[in-house]
Amino acid sequence: MKEENAKLQEHLDQQKKAITEVEGEIKSLQSNLTLEQIHDKEAKLRKEVKEMEDKLVKLRGGVTLVRPEEKKAVEVMYSEKISLWRRRKRMFKDLWDAITENSPKDLKEFKEELGIEYDEDVGVNLQSVSELLQHRKKRARGQ
Incomplete structure (x- = not known):
């Protein structure tokens, strides 16, 4: 009885291996177009x-x-946005200086506590961004 059971178990293991191989082949065939x-x-x-x-x-x-009119409109809008950026940056700087003028706290810690990041902290430089338009205008005049 034990021998027959062992043979049947071995036969079952072989069948499981065969099924696994066939399933793997089916999956690989189904993945092909x-x-x-x-x-x-x-x-x-x-x-x-x-x-x-x-x-x-x-x-x-x-x-x-891009039509010249569209290009000009984008350049004007870009220039306006840079101006607004400069103005807001200056307003913030003035307010920040007024607030922190007599502050006993470390300014870096206070800035982090409030969650304030300067443009430079995130790798943005207003000057380099505004030079893009200036460089474009110089190239256009030079041509």
Whole structure:
């Protein structure tokens, strides 16, 4: 009886291994694309390539993508935002100096306690950002 039970257990283990192998093979086959899916994907990629090539031809041909009026409007808006940034930064600096003028606390600790971060603390420099527009204007005049 024990021998028969051991044989049956061994047979069961072999069947489990075989099932695991077959399931693994089924999963790998299911992860592969069918021929129809491959054709669909190929058609989609060919269409994308065609669109990109057409766009590249336009760009190489010197087509203006942004009209001068739109460009000017964006530059004006950018300039206004930089001015507002400067003004608000100056207002904050004046208020901060007035508040902390006679403060016995360490200013760095007080700033952290309030959760205040300067532009420089997060890696932003107003001067470098405002120079972007100036650099653009110099390039435009030089051309």
